[in-house]
Amino acid sequence: MSHLLVEKGVKPGVALLRLNRPESLNALNRALVAELTDTLVRLDNDPEVRVMVLTGDERAFAAGADIKEMAEDSAVDMLLLDQFQRWDQIKRLKKPLIAAVSGYALGGGCELAMLCDIIIASETAQFGQPEIKIGVIPGAGGTQRLTRAIGKSRAMEYILTGRFFSAKQAESWGLVSRVVPPELYLEEALNLAAEIASMPPIAVQMAKQAVNKAYELSLEEGLHFERKNFYLLFATNDQKEGMRAFMEKRPPTWQGK
Ligand code: DAK
Numbered sequence: 001m002s003h004l005l006v007e008k009g010v011k012p013g014v015a016l017l018r019l020n021r022p023e024s025l026n027a028l029n030r031a032l033v034a035e036l037t038d039t040l041v042r043l044d045n046d047p048e049v050r051v052m053v054l055t056g057d058e059r060a061f062a063a064g065a066d067i068k069e070m071a072e073d074s075a076v077d078m079l080l081l082d083q084f085q086r087w088d089q090i091k092r093l094k095k096p097l098i099a100a101v102s103g104y105a106l107g108g109g110c111e112l113a114m115l116c117d118i119i120i121a122s123e124t125a126q127f128g129q130p131e132i133k134i135g136v137i138p139g140a141g142g143t144q145r146l147t148r149a150i151g152k153s154r155a156m157e158y159i160l161t162g163r164f165f166s167a168k169q170a171e172s173w174g175l176v177s178r179v180v181p182p183e184l185y186l187e188e189a190l191n192l193a194a195e196i197a198s199m200p201p202i203a204v205q206m207a208k209q210a211v212n213k214a215y216e217l218s219l220e221e222g223l224h225f226e227r228k229n230f231y232l233l234f235a236t237n238d239q240k241e242g243m244r245a246f247m248e249k250r251p252p253t254w255q256g257k
Contacts, residue, residue, distance in 0.1 A: 003032045006039055011190050013050035013197030015043050018057070025063035026056045028108050030083065032066075037089045044093045047256075050197040050204070052093075053189050054116060055100040056109075058124070058182060064107025067134060087140045090115045094205045096196055100189035101125045102182060106164070111140040114149065117208060119176040120192065121167040122185035127175065130162035148215055149175045200238035201256040206230075 005018040017039060019026040028036075036054075043049045056062055070078075090097070090112070099105075099116035106128045113119050113127070129142040137143065138159065147155035150173040158165060167179040180188045196204060206229040213225045233239050237257045245252035 002035065003029075004035045004039060006043075008043075008046075008049065010053075011194035011197070013048070014190060014193040015046075015049045015052050016190065017043075017052060017054045019055070019062055020057075022057055022059070024066065024068075025060035025104055026109070027063050027066040027068075028112065029066035029069045030081070033083065033086050037086045040093055040097070041089055044095050049095065050201050051096045051098065051193040053098045053100055053186075053193050054112075055186055055189070056102065058102050058122075060103040060109070061099065061101040061105040061125070062109030062112055063104045064109050064130070065140075084140070087111075087115065094208070095201075096193075096204060096208055098189050098193050100186045101127075101167075101176070102185055104164075107131050107138065107142070108140050111138060111142045111145065114141065114145040114175070117211075118192065119170075120185055120189040121170060121176045121179045122182045123167055123179055124182050125167035125170070125176075125179070125185075126164045127167075127170050128162065128164035129159045130164070132160060133162040146175075149173070200236070200242060200252075200254045202236050202238060203233055206233060 003019065003021045005020050007016045010016040017036065019032065019036070021027060021029070021032060040052065043052055096118070097116045099113040099119045101113050101119055102122035102124050104126055105113045106126070107130060110127050110129055129138045129146060131138050131142070143155070143159060146159065154173060167176065170176045171179045178188065210226045210229050213222045217225060237255050241254065242252045
């Protein structure tokens with residue numbers, strides 16, 4: 001049975017993906033990670049989709065990788081399974097991916113949320129990298145992305161103790177964009193997705209790429225990258241349309257070309 005529910009066109013240009021293993025708090029077993037990454041890559045190449053939203057349920061976004069599945073694995077099993085390649089596919093998506101997080105986002109669940117471009121959280125969200133408590137450390141980017149997002153001292157504190165932190169803390173430290181009441185977090189994420197989906201799609205992709213480079217390049221290299229993408233957009237019909245529509249005082253019609 002599929003543990004991922006996919007709904008295309010939930011708003012214009014928006015696809016919604018729901019992790020659906022409620023009996024184990026959406027723990028990410030290998031089958032689910034494979035289905036999730038295959039689906040994300042497919043939607044990334046689907047012209048009808050401009051923005052993707054990933055969510056779980058009220059109780060959990062995802063409580064981590066499936067501990068029961070990996071408990072008896074050896075280092076060689078881990079190496080041969082090459083799950084990291086799956087996670088890297090998420091990083092390479094061209095279109096924006098928004099996480100709508102309620103309840104637990106722990107371990108691999110927190111890492112999955114951090115792989116998304118934007119996180120909208122319910123007041124009930126709890127984040128953490130509790131891997132230390134089961135004898136390991138974060139393995140899908142947690143030590144790097146959490147540190148970049150909330151700073152070294154806090155990341156050390158939470159990664160070395162495995163303690164959870166709240167949605168409010170995550171918001172005040174800049175890990176999430178916004179915290180909203182539990183009944184609104186998904187709607188808020190879908191509305192944001194619809195707003196982004198109404199923007200010129202190539203410019204959206206170029207902007208996403210450039211913002212992501214801010215994490216990886218020096219300022220000089222990042223500015224250079226931004227400039228190249230900026231020039232490139234002057235080769236699109238949408239740039240001409242956007243600027244002409246402004247001068248003609250009418251709304252633009254995007255072609256995605
Ligand atoms: N894996 C498997 N099952 C899980 C699970 C998990 N991560 N989290 C919860 N469950 C299951 C529980 O075992 C329980 O199942 P039954 O016992 O009823 O069969 C069910 O979900 C409900 O959970 P609880 O009964 O524990 O519910 P509570 O409300 O009492 O507690 C909790 C909620 C979230 C505090 C607790 O379930 C908990 O501490 N869960 C584990 C959290 C955790 O340690 N997460 C980090 C896992 S390590 C990799 C990439 C990533 C990773 C690894 C490799 N590669 C690329 C190779 C990531 C590693 C991790 O995430």
